Amino acid sequence: MSDDWLDSIKWNADGLVAAIAQEAGSGQVLMLAWMNRESLARTVELGEAVYWSRSRGRLWHKGETSGHVQKVLDLRLDCDGDALLLTVEQQGGIACHTGRHRCFYRQLKDRRWEAVEPVLRDPESIYG
Amino acid sequence: MSDDWLDSIKWNADGLVAAIAQEAGSGQVLMLAWMNRESLARTVELGEAVYWSRSRGRLWHKGETSGHVQKVLDLRLDCDGDALLLTVEQQGGIACHTGRHRCFYRQLKDRRWEAVEPVLRDPESIYG
Numbered sequence: 001m002s003d004d005w006l007d008s009i010k011w012n013a014d015g016l017v018a019a020i021a022q023e024a025g026s027g028q029v030l031m032l033a034w035m036n037r038e039s040l041a042r043t044v045e046l047g048e049a050v051y052w053s054r055s056r057g058r059l060w061h062k063g064e065t066s067g068h069v070q071k072v073l074d075l076r077l078d079c080d081g082d083a084l085l086l087t088v089e090q091q092g093g094i095a096c097h098t099g100r101h102r103c104f105y106r107q108l109k110d111r112r113w114e115a116v117e118p119v120l121r122d123p124e125s126i127y128g
Numbered sequence: 129m130s131d132d133w134l135d136s137i138k139w140n141a142d143g144l145v146a147a148i149a150q151e152a153g154s155g156q157v158l159m160l161a162w163m164n165r166e167s168l169a170r171t172v173e174l175g176e177a178v179y180w181s182r183s184r185g186r187l188w189h190k191g192e193t194s195g196h197v198q199k200v201l202d203l204r205l206d207c208d209g210d211a212l213l214l215t216v217e218q219q220g221g222i223a224c225h226t227g228r229h230r231c232f233y234r235q236l237k238d239r240r241w242e243a244v245e246p247v248l249r250d251p252e253s254i255y256g
C-alpha cells in the first residue's frame with residue numbers, strides 16, 4: 001500500500017502534526033494532541049486514536065490505561081497539511097486526564113480562566 | 129488589568145499557542161492557527177480572532193483582506209495550557225484561503241486524501 005497519504009502531511013521540525021479530536025454526536029472539541037508518522041499509521045490501521053506523547057516520548061494509544069479509547073470515525077487534513085481533525089466516539093465519556101469530559105474546560109471570563117466543567121471521575125480511580 | 133490569564137498559557141519555544149476555531153451553531157471545526165501573546169490580547173480586546181501568521185511573521189487579523197472576520201463568542205484553554213478553543217461566528221461563511229467553508233476539507237478514504245467540500249468562492253475574487 002502506498003504511503004503517499006502520509007507524505008502529504010507537513011510534519012513539523014519534530015516530525016509531528018497537530019491532531020484535534022472532536023466528538024461525534026455532540027460535536028464537542030475534546031482535546032488537541034500530536035501524532036508522528038507511526039502513530040498516524042497505527043491510528044488508521046487500528047481505527048482508534050494513537051497519539052505521540054511529547055512528555056513521555058513514546059506512542060500513546062489513548063485509553064490504554066484508562067479504557068477511554070477513542071474510536072475514529074473520520075479523519076480530515078487541513079489546507080496547509082499541518083493539522084488533522086479526527087471525529088471520534090469517546091469511550092467512557094472522559095477524554096481528559098483530569099477526569100473531565102474534555103480538556104477544554106477552562107473558560108475566559110473577565111480575563112480569568114474559570115473551570116466550567118465538572119470532574120466526572122476521580123483521576124486516582126482512573127489511573128490508580 | 130492583570131495579565132495573569134496570559135501567564136497561565138504554556139507558550140511554546142516560539143512563543144506561540146495553538147488555536148482552534150470552531151463555528152458556533154454548526155459546531156464545525158474551521159481551522160487551526162497560532163497565536164502569540166500579543167495576538168491573543170488583541171483577540172480579547174477586539175472580540176475578533178487575531179492570529180500570528182507564521183508564514184508572514186506578523187499579526188494576522190483574520191479577515192483583514194477578505195472581510196471574513198471571525199467574531200469570538202467564547203474562549204477556552206485546555207488542561208495543559210497549550211491549546212485554545214475559540215467559538216466563532218464566521219463572517220461570509222468562508223474560513224479557508226482556498227475559498228472553502230473550512231480548512232479541513234480533505235477526508236481520508238482508502239488511504240487517499242479526497243477534497244470533499246466545494247470551493248464557494250474563487251480565491252482570486254477574495255484576495256484580488
